[in-house]
Amino acid sequence: xxxxxxxxxxxxxxxxxxxxxxxxxxxxxxxxxxxxxxxxxxxxxxxxxxxxxxxxxxxxxxxxxxxxxxxxxxxxxxxxxxxxxxxxxxxxxxxxxxxxxxxxxxxxxxxxxxxxxxxxxxxxxxxxxxxxxxxxxxxxxxxxxxxxxxxxxxxxxxxxxxxxxxxxxxxxxxxxxxxxxxxxxxxxxxxxxxxxxxxxxxxxx
Amino acid sequence: xxxxxxxxxxxxxxxxxxxxxxxxxxxxxxxxxxxxxxxxxxxxxxxxxxxxxxxxxxxxxxxxxxxxxxxxxxxxxxxxxxxxxxxxxxxxxxxxxxxxxxxxxxxxxxxxxxxxxxxxxxxxxxxxxxxxxxxxxxxxxxxxxxxxxxxxxxxxxxxxxxxxxxxxxxxxxxxxxxxxxxxxxxxxxxxxxxxxxxxxxxxxx
Amino acid sequence: xxxxxxxxxxxxxxxxxxxxxxxxxxxxxxxxxxxxxxxxxxxxxxxxxxxxxxxxxxxxxxxxxxxxxxxxxxxxxxxxxxxxxxxxxxxxxxxxxxxxxxxxxxxxxxxxxxxxxxxxxxxxxxxxxxxxxxxxxxxxxxxxxxxxxxxxxxxxxxxxxxxxxxxxxxxxxxxxxxxxxxxxxxxxxxxxxxxxxxx
Amino acid sequence: xxxxxxxxxxxxxxxxxxxxxxxxxxxxxxxxxxxxxxxxxxxxxxxxxxxxxxxxxxxxxxxxxxxxxxxxxxxxxxxxxxxxxxxxxxxxxxxxxxxxxxxxxxxxxxxxxxxxxxxxxxxxxxxxxxxxxxxxxxxxxxxxxxxxxxxxxxxxxxxxxxxxxxxxxxxxxxxxxxxxxxxxxxxxxxxxxxxxxxx
Numbered sequence: 001x002x003x004x005x006x007x008x009x010x011x012x013x014x015x016x017x018x019x020x021x022x023x024x025x026x027x028x029x030x031x032x033x034x035x036x037x038x039x040x041x042x043x044x045x046x047x048x049x050x051x052x053x054x055x056x057x058x059x060x061x062x063x064x065x066x067x068x069x070x071x072x073x074x075x076x077x078x079x080x081x082x083x084x085x086x087x088x089x090x091x092x093x094x095x096x097x098x099x100x101x102x103x104x105x106x107x108x109x110x111x112x113x114x115x116x117x118x119x120x121x122x123x124x125x126x127x128x129x130x131x132x133x134x135x136x137x138x139x140x141x142x143x144x145x146x147x148x149x150x151x152x153x154x155x156x157x158x159x160x161x162x163x164x165x166x167x168x169x170x171x172x173x174x175x176x177x178x179x180x181x182x183x184x185x186x187x188x189x190x191x192x193x194x195x196x197x198x199x200x201x202x203x204x205x
Numbered sequence: 206x207x208x209x210x211x212x213x214x215x216x217x218x219x220x221x222x223x224x225x226x227x228x229x230x231x232x233x234x235x236x237x238x239x240x241x242x243x244x245x246x247x248x249x250x251x252x253x254x255x256x257x258x259x260x261x262x263x264x265x266x267x268x269x270x271x272x273x274x275x276x277x278x279x280x281x282x283x284x285x286x287x288x289x290x291x292x293x294x295x296x297x298x299x300x301x302x303x304x305x306x307x308x309x310x311x312x313x314x315x316x317x318x319x320x321x322x323x324x325x326x327x328x329x330x331x332x333x334x335x336x337x338x339x340x341x342x343x344x345x346x347x348x349x350x351x352x353x354x355x356x357x358x359x360x361x362x363x364x365x366x367x368x369x370x371x372x373x374x375x376x377x378x379x380x381x382x383x384x385x386x387x388x389x390x391x392x393x394x395x396x397x398x399x400x401x402x403x404x405x406x407x408x409x410x
Numbered sequence: 411x412x413x414x415x416x417x418x419x420x421x422x423x424x425x426x427x428x429x430x431x432x433x434x435x436x437x438x439x440x441x442x443x444x445x446x447x448x449x450x451x452x453x454x455x456x457x458x459x460x461x462x463x464x465x466x467x468x469x470x471x472x473x474x475x476x477x478x479x480x481x482x483x484x485x486x487x488x489x490x491x492x493x494x495x496x497x498x499x500x501x502x503x504x505x506x507x508x509x510x511x512x513x514x515x516x517x518x519x520x521x522x523x524x525x526x527x528x529x530x531x532x533x534x535x536x537x538x539x540x541x542x543x544x545x546x547x548x549x550x551x552x553x554x555x556x557x558x559x560x561x562x563x564x565x566x567x568x569x570x571x572x573x574x575x576x577x578x579x580x581x582x583x584x585x586x587x588x589x590x591x592x593x594x595x596x597x598x599x600x601x602x603x604x605x606x607x608x609x
Numbered sequence: 610x611x612x613x614x615x616x617x618x619x620x621x622x623x624x625x626x627x628x629x630x631x632x633x634x635x636x637x638x639x640x641x642x643x644x645x646x647x648x649x650x651x652x653x654x655x656x657x658x659x660x661x662x663x664x665x666x667x668x669x670x671x672x673x674x675x676x677x678x679x680x681x682x683x684x685x686x687x688x689x690x691x692x693x694x695x696x697x698x699x700x701x702x703x704x705x706x707x708x709x710x711x712x713x714x715x716x717x718x719x720x721x722x723x724x725x726x727x728x729x730x731x732x733x734x735x736x737x738x739x740x741x742x743x744x745x746x747x748x749x750x751x752x753x754x755x756x757x758x759x760x761x762x763x764x765x766x767x768x769x770x771x772x773x774x775x776x777x778x779x780x781x782x783x784x785x786x787x788x789x790x791x792x793x794x795x796x797x798x799x800x801x802x803x804x805x806x807x808x
Contacts, residue, residue, distance in 0.1 A: 097621030302422030
């Protein structure tokens with residue numbers, strides 16, 4: 001989905017608030033969120049693609065204003081309700097207030113029928129697609145051309161795996177893009193490498 | 206700029222909270238904001254393109270979480286400080302607290318040297334450009350092809366006008382796009398008409 | 411940097427922020443209070459959807475006016491004493507028919523022909539409408555109560571330049587023989603934005 | 610719908626929300642408390658940047674290990690007793706040199722090889738880094754204190770699949786003859802993400 005979570009290349013942000021040896025957690029409840037969303041994965045309540053997609057489905061204002069661990073928490077709460085582990089009523093009664101949840105998912109999709117294999121050195125183009133459900137191609141590579149520099153063995157196809165749809169695993173291709181191709185005249189010179197699932201690609205001339 | 210303000214086609218939002226005969230204002234302070242940003246325009250402190258761009262330059266979390274009139278207010282405050290009408294110190298002293306402002310502007314640009322005239326019926330493509338400053342081409346038409354269906358007389362070129370750069374006025378072309386071209390397979394069937402400045406266009410085959 | 415102690419403070423509420431700007435403008439001799447009063451008067455007395463409703467009613471009943479309106483909206487509304495700000499250089503009028511629904515939006519901000527159809531309603535300026543109406547026009551209109559059959563084509567007009575749009579709604583069949591005043595009374599702002607049809 | 614009265618209430622604070630989920634999990638026999646304690650133990654004792662530092666130090670001092678690490682990161686770190694979750698199927702190691710700076714990010718969320726280099730620092734997961742580092746890499750690195758000359762090329766690795774990356778930093782010249790333990794002690798998480806160089 002073309003959501004606000006798709007941050008790569010978005011302008012208007014200020015400086016990275018970096019300090020050396022920065023912390024991961026800033027409050028004890030954050031560790032509990034991390035432990036419990038991982039526990040839910042271990043219990044098979046949902047997989048990591050469903051977890052990521054439930055974060056993406058957060059109401060956009062909520063996504064941008066929430067802290068990292070509030071986003072994790074919202075995904076955990078939403079998926080447990082969607083999977084029937086508990087009801088919204090039970091959760092809110094116990095929490096003593098309302099619990100903001102993610103919005104409903106659009107449908108997922110199986111592998112793209114016309115996908116094909118590539119080899120290192122091939123020029124590939126990222127298909128101009130707008131997938132309504134979960135997708136792991138960032139918007140900034142859509143329609144862009146790059147070169148395959150590495151290939152991994154197959155992974156679950158996220159567009160299906162996040163939606164409980166059966167699909168074949170797919171290799172991901174490490175595709176090298178130049179920033180001059182991604183954002184002509186408006187980026188620092190660099191190569192950007194993205195791990196791109198086979199279904200997202202088509203051959204480039 | 207590729208900012209969060211560029212909303213057209215972004216997914217993840219819920220239903221439009223519409224009711225018949227909806228109000229424009231919801232609190233008296235909102236009318237004062239509207240009156241005073243207009244007064245500043247009348248006094249020549251800034252123009253409407255500068256005003257719009259100062260809203261776009263708001264910190265993205267602030268943009269999304271602020272109400273419509275808080276965005277107007279932030280633009281007004283930012284521009285008055287940038288133009289030297291008052292200082293941030295004076296404003297915050299009088300307000301009795303901090304006043305969130307927009308982030309600094311990137312440079313603007315003059316008319317595109319290679320722009321050309323089109324006539325009704327011409328096929329045109331929106332240039333694949335990433336303009337760091339103000340621009341009035343929404344991201345969803347970037348690189349897309351449409352047909353010129355109408356032409357207006359010249360307007361100030363916003364990419365220059367929002368940045369105090371001298372530029373020639375340009376006609377805007379009413380370009381008709383099909384949603385199937387804009388978001389293939391992922392939009393309701395419709396025509397979308399956009400008023401596109403000459404500098405944003407190139408001929409399409 | 412001198413005297414930045416107050417920077418440690420809380421964010422000022424929006425009312426206090428505009429209070430401060432109003433006070434500074436007043437102190438600078440910019441007559442802020444008078445401008446606010448004039449603005450409040452203008453939005454209550456002048457920038458009303460009744461303006462556009464008069465334009466629509468006249469277009470429905472006067473074919474020559476309608477022709478002028480479709481050719482040069484700014485000049486035609488001027489005939490009724492209606493004006494537009496200088497930077498709104500054009501008013502383009504689009505006609506809805508039995509098979510065509512035109513809809514206005516502004517995906518980048520909130521542009522409207524506010525002197526003619528009134529200031530935009532809250533939902534028009536909200537993120538949901540701006541994000542969705544260009545891509546999911548039929549769905550959004552249905553959610554807003556306008557369930558169009560597939561036989562009706564949709565044209566969305568994204569107000570990206572300073573050209574302004576208004577929609578000429580389809581005249582309801584039941585209004586045959588009505589006066590301009592009667593007709594004007596049924597024309598709504600929503601119909602002139604294109605998110606509603608008149609019954 | 611029965612008993613929705615509590616829906617009128619305020620939004621529950623985040624702590625109360627996770628309290629509630631923890632209590633429900635506990636009531637369902639999912640051993641939430643034990644999982645939390647185990648997690649707290651794991652992040653304090655196991656998922657530490659010292660793991661990656663050992664890998665780096667060994668790669669600096671053992672060319673055969675380095676070769677295996679570059680060919681199959683997951684298997685090579687396993688030689689040191691380090692494991693990765695099943696869904697992290699690959700660990701790809703990229704080497705920084707005098708003329709090349711590799712940098713890791715995850716524009717879509719926050720993916721990292723956390724069992725090897727430690728859980729990601731706060732700024733890595735924040736919107737600023739995710740939005741900017743792919744497009745303004747040199748500028749962002751400079752703002753973060755790493756001012757690279759134009760002669761150094763930059764490669765950004767956006768972690769969009771479940772392949773995980775770590776950076777093998779350039780070994781500082783001053784460390785000639787140091788032991789693996791001495792070397793490991795100077796390797797930082799930032800250097801293994803690629804936003805810092807070791808001096």
